[in-house]
Amino acid sequence: MPTETIIVVAAVLSAFGFFAAALAYASLTSEPVRGKR
Numbered sequence: 001m002p003t004e005t006i007i008v009v010a011a012v013l014s015a016f017g018f019f020a021a022a023l024a025y026a027s028l029t030s031e032p033v034r035g036k037r
Helices: 003-029
Strands: none
Touching: none
């Protein structure tokens, strides 16, 4: 496997994982908790 492919796959997976985590957190709270903490 070329190094470029590994880097691209890792970058895409990390970005997708971060987006999925943010989306799950947003849907989990379902209301803005900006002022509660």
